[in-house]
Amino acid sequence: MSAKFDWDAAYSNGAYIPGGNDFPPRWKSLASDFREEMTAVGRLKADISYGAHERNVLDLFMPRGEVKGLVVFVHGGFWMSFDKSTWSHLAKGSLAHGFAVAIPSYVLCPQARISDITVQIGIAITHAAGEIPGPVHLTGHSAGGHLVARMVSSTSPLGQPIRHRIHKTVPISAIGDLRPLMKTRMNETFHLDPVEARLESPALLEPQEGVDVTAWVGGAERPEFVRQSALLANIWSGFQCHADVVEEAGKHHFDVIDGLADGDHPLTRTLLCL
Template identity: 85%
Template sequence: MVAMKKIDWDAAYSNGAYIPGGNDFPPKWKTLAADFRAEMTDAGRLKADISYGPHTRNVLDLFMPRGEMKGLAVFVHGGYWMSFDKSAWSHLARGPLTHGFAVAIPSYELCPQARISDITVQIGTAITHAAAEVPGPIHLTGHSAGGQLVARMVSSTSPLGQPIRHRIRKTVPISALGDLRPLMRTRMNETFHLDAVEARLESPALLEPQEGIDVTAWVGGAERPEFRRQSALLANIWSGFECCADMVEEPGKHHFDVIDGLADGEHPLTRALLCL
């Protein structure tokens, strides 16, 4: 009889403790984002704090490109549905903006004030609101918990209406949480309050993708094994349906710097998101 391996699920889903200088990243993000917001404000290309719902945190920033718009890119932040807001990620709009895409970055209500299923609905509303402001194709990306949220937008039970879904050309979940069931075994679940039913209903890897979607699961090669496994799981399962699904493991990148490519218009991550 083979002995079962005991897994420390809290360690499996911990990131900062396993990244050299991990505590330095959040203040760095805030500084980069603030500088970029100031630059865009001075240029008259930022529509800040657009309300999309009834809650205080139901606001988004919309960064506008120079000249004619080619479409809308949306970035949804992570933080395990418990932390951060739109203000730490503004600089990640730079890459899509250089190619003529407007970029929406929403905040959302956090756990435990909201359940993960509530946040899914809020992100659907935010995307719908931004899509009403910007014509053309829609490209979605999100990091970690945000990766789960954008993958949910292109699943069979998406909260998005069909007119919006039909405008989505590409979805890139970055270091996404595709299967939420392991999180029920972490201490974080004291905040999530996930049960088996919600975990299944909000796990993109356990749902059918919308037919015809184009998805690339993006993950860092130096990330925790669970994040690499989760990205591979989503790409593997969804590739069995009538859609295009693949995975990119970016060499050397960990959970905190895997998103950096979005700030560079010529980085493969930005080019993958915009189908360039």
């Protein structure tokens, strides 16, 4: 008889990354330094409210000179942790190419359900797009990758005018099928049921026609995250859109996002269609 599959281990990242506990404080420090730098030169519009809750706020980083469009980065943390202030430095790559970058916080589980968070992110993107004209490019990491994929699915909370402005979506290490999460201890916080899991799983939904999506994942990530990224790209490639997957060699779940801070990195160039 085969051993029972350990779904908690499948989604556990830090335990399988050398020095995994060092990454969150490192991100926080890098983000804080960058926020100070951008504040000093007047290129950070901080804590813009997009909703009633105290966590319904976003930061908007402005490039030098003419603005070419908007990038939105949605953070991860399994919908349960972090906020916008940990990821500010990841705006660097897009700013270098003239794009404004919005990074929202959102109400976390269990105060909100995952379906509620989807709606919040739709409102945040709509608000940011109202501040910045031009094309919109979406990216997010882990749970944030799930959320940006939802934005370009058939049941996106975004209105048609915003949907038509989205040029590229790059879910990074995204969770496309939420159903396995019901088998983890995390579901004591998510309270996912089969209906919500299905309705909130991008891989189980049709993409909007004509969208351009690249699922990006580290080649050294937990096998479940590699599988999930390949699943989303595989299923969506069967519809009237462009969908592919990139496995970045040697990258794990915590350093796969580093490329967003570098304007010349393939991750940034893919996001901006360069």
